[in-house]
Amino acid sequence: MTEQPLRVDRTELRRLLDGRWAQVREQARDVLRGDDFAPVAGLPMQEHRELTLKRLHALADTGMQTYGFPESVGGRGDVGGSVVAFEMLVCDMSLMVKMGVQWGLFGGAIHALGNEQHHREYLPAVMSVDLPGCFAMTETGHGSDVQNLRTTATYDPKTEELVVHTPDESARKDYIGNAARDGRLAVVFAQLHSAGIDHGVHALLVPIRDSTGAPMPGVRIEDCGHKGGINGVDNGRLWFDQVRVPRTNLLNRYGDVGPDGAYSSPIESKNRRFFTMLGTLIRGRVSVAGGAGSAAKAALTIALRYADTRRQFTRPGSEEGTEQEVRLLDYLAHQRKLLPALARTYALHFAQEETVTRLHELSSGEGDERAQRELESRVAGLKAMATWHATKTIQTCREACGGAGYMSDNRITQLKADSDIFTTFEGDNTVLLQQLAKALLTNFQDSFADLDQLGLVRFMTGRMFENVIERTAALPLIDRLVTAAPGMGEDANLYNRGWQLELLEDREKHVVEGLAARLRRARKDGSDAFEVFNHAQDHVLRASRVHMERVVLESFVMGIDRCGDQATTKLLNRLCDLYVMSVVEEDRAWFLEHERLSASRAKRVIAAVNELCRGLRPHAVQLVDAFGLRDEWLAAPIALGDEHARQGDPVPAGDRG
């Protein structure tokens, strides 16, 4: 690690990171310029909302929203492209979320759950923002428990209408984007009743405002008011008082009501139908993971460029008058704050790329139900890991920039405030990790998708369980590395990739199997199923985390394998080592407790993190610049030569973004 800095091929590194949807990223870099997309801070809420709507129209003019829509209505039919387009909006995260609401959630639901007629009738106006809309799923009393939401849509065969109703306060729709100010039409999720039968949750189109912007009869709208961030988005609450809409407003791809009230569906099981419908909506969740990644990248770019230039104390020389400059990033403590976070950001970037690719391919009809279920589980886990990582990293970046980091001009506090909601929307992270754990325990078998906690505990009872490590798409390469690994012994080089992979696989296998055994055993003595599950909840969440850390490592390894330049590959390998070593360092208590690492080897892991930090320090700015976030998106003076200028140094030439 004391060798000379590497000659990194910046073009190749950018190409590698830009990945399969490089042209979407390039388009974003090309069109997201000027006043329409410059970061803003400190606006009063109403002005901020007005500006964000204006920007949404400007964004519509660029065509960035067309990726996700079918070609039949003028879209590009490129699901992967739509996710990547979303994450590029890091210049203005209110706009990012507004875009997600209008095109991803509202338009996406019409696309995924509606029929051709719905597409033709609505999607062009959705794309152009002539029809701003809402995705009205969440209810105050049922945030994470969508299956039990209480809004009803009751079919009245006399008028061939559906009657939408909010039965009580728990059932009011809450936190709905676009509801407080701009939305005209809402996709409302409700329990569909027809001929006295409850057919479960379905979505239907309900106009909420007329063309003058006044609420429609029977619709009550309330403003959620000021939020911790993304105040350019107008979140609101909705109540429906016996609101009637035509039968054809039902988004009827997975369930329809005939004129006479007869219900039909291509999917017989009510539970399965519900999960199938929900499954079509995971694009939003993948997008949030990507958006969180972008926010983390932006914060790291700002903090690392600053740390690379900022001096705090002079370095005491051996003799009076021989002081040397020390940049913040020369300090080990500062490296430890930022560089493991950078390594994990890279790792998650490659995991995101792989997940988007799978989503894209599954949307094109490739893959079976098991593949769909695996994808859903992966997305649940990745969204949780990526958003928690972003929250933690951006917080660290704020602190690493001291007082300068607290100035809104320098953007970090805003990135933090705006992305903070990501950990709990589009699925609460804790709930998502539980879903993933359930999938791990049932081995992704689609038939168990609808198991609740009780069902899961029952399912596990008395059942032998062997966790089969399901490797990512990278099977052959990962297999080769693991096979070549020197075993789990003391002598293996900490930087041996095969050993690292095996270490994380082995941990996952042990944790998941241990969990299975625990659930199995606990039921034997007749304990209450809820208590059994609840007592093991920390174990449940842990199983998902260690699974994701392994999966993310595999993605990183596969990503590096696509790199076409030797020195760049070498650098990325070091970064990957840092990812693994910091993952292991964080959890070394477990490795010690389970005799996977000896005490002396665990201590060497700590030393390895330090060593890797020192070795990567000279490359830190190259590594963040490779994300290709334009300088005008970052906008932070401390990241754009302000500190050089103040110190009287020459400012590096050219736009590095």
Add this chain to the structure above:
Amino acid sequence: MTEQPLRVDRTELRRLLDGRWAQVREQARDVLRGDDFAPVAGLPMQEHRELTLKRLHALADTGMQTYGFPESVGGRGDVGGSVVAFEMLVCDMSLMVKMGVQWGLFGGAIHALGNEQHHREYLPAVMSVDLPGCFAMTETGHGSDVQNLRTTATYDPKTEELVVHTPDESARKDYIGNAARDGRLAVVFAQLHSAGIDHGVHALLVPIRDSTGAPMPGVRIEDCGHKGGINGVDNGRLWFDQVRVPRTNLLNRYGDVGPDGAYSSPIESKNRRFFTMLGTLIRGRVSVAGGAGSAAKAALTIALRYADTRRQFTRPGSEEGTEQEVRLLDYLAHQRKLLPALARTYALHFAQEETVTRLHELSSGEGDERAQRELESRVAGLKAMATWHATKTIQTCREACGGAGYMSDNRITQLKADSDIFTTFEGDNTVLLQQLAKALLTNFQDSFADLDQLGLVRFMTGRMFENVIERTAALPLIDRLVTAAPGMGEDANLYNRGWQLELLEDREKHVVEGLAARLRRARKDGSDAFEVFNHAQDHVLRASRVHMERVVLESFVMGIDRCGDQATTKLLNRLCDLYVMSVVEEDRAWFLEHERLSASRAKRVIAAVNELCRGLRPHAVQLVDAFGLRDEWLAAPIALGDEHARQGDPVPAGDRG
């Protein structure tokens, strides 16, 4: 832990927490009411600043600011009381910080560094806010390195004036509270030059605005603009262009210039003088630790009351139709998010109380230089631990409240944003922990206060070092407990307090001595002193952390010892167990690596945290309500019966605050 909930004596618990300055807390509860002190959110910056100044005047009318000022000018001469008064302002953290700037920093510096004449001339108008002012220490280029700041104050004997000057951009005063809008007079820290000699950093009074609010000639003022939080405070930048003030504007308690330019000081050593002056200003740092504690308490009160009422999923019964309600706080994962944080908040509360007491007593002239040095070190460590804890805890509370936690009405995001700067102002936490480590290594010997890194490494070279665990004031009780401890063996009950104390003492001793040995060894082979220190920086920070965790535990133990009710004592002992077990759990890798815990015992620590969480769950709301934060300070609908009302439950009667 499966026993019945305890009958807690709420009055006794409140009395215990209110502590020595109970009457200040009661006064705050009495006067901080109504519109003048209600939480606000979402105001545009200028309005927010205007409101905050108005509130500062309203606060002055209550007399809450008088504690910190000498009786000679109408104050109460109660230093401890002034710190407690500050932390009670959790209803409006912009007002809290504005109060801290005006009375703590600006007024406090005139009080601590000025003479009787300065006190008489300025302090009454400072107290009444007729004279709003600034504490102009920090410079853009020298945030943490105060000793090397570059603003100059050069004595001109011809006119008997001091000429204040900003030589370059690095020397501009930055982030100065009250500077952008309200301040008239500033305490400016500058290098004092007289007769060609640099006497080091001194403070002097410089008018920055005239009575119309226009900047004084030669003074340039810039607005820092919008910040990540506390936008009611007008932070700004200051430049001085040969600004002349009378010689008598020098705050000359520790260094004076005669009419002829002759310098005199009661402290001969320039370094020592600097540290003495700085030492008088630690009240601000103690206050920030207290303010952070209040913010954490408020967030926990909101999140725990919500979690105690909020239902998410129904609990699956053994048979259809036997669903039971589950509150969020019934989930182990939710308990683990909030209850260890609550335990640590209690622990830090008692540590804060003890520190304020010491500060108070030292300010009254009790104690020697070593005691002063110990206090400064304690304050550095406590401020770092308390502010990091607050940031982490409030973030967790936000997530634990989901979407509701993101609504500004529910206050958590604002508590987070406002208190976020606490980790890096009044001393950057990382820098503070290094100062503490230095004190630990030099055994608090005052003569080594001015050692820089190089000096420290030289000091350690070849020196044998034994870390003497300096117990807090609690000596006899702690000694007794440790002596009665059953030894470090496997069999000791995890909840044996003596064993716990010994475990943390032993860890501290090992870590600090190991650090000493490492610094000593490393220099032997002629390595560069900076590199030696830098390579050990993670070890340095760790030494301070483990020291503080031990010290905080002792404070907690002593606090419980003052409790006069048996059941309440029992409850607090459980909470203290949770503090210790979560501290040990977090760091159990270290205990394993150093053979302080076996693998099976380490696993039992995890189980103990779970068990304690379950046992404390029924008492969680009592424990936060005991903080005595008024409902109108919390203001969050989700903490004030909103969730009960929505669910149709009766709202608990009366103001719980």
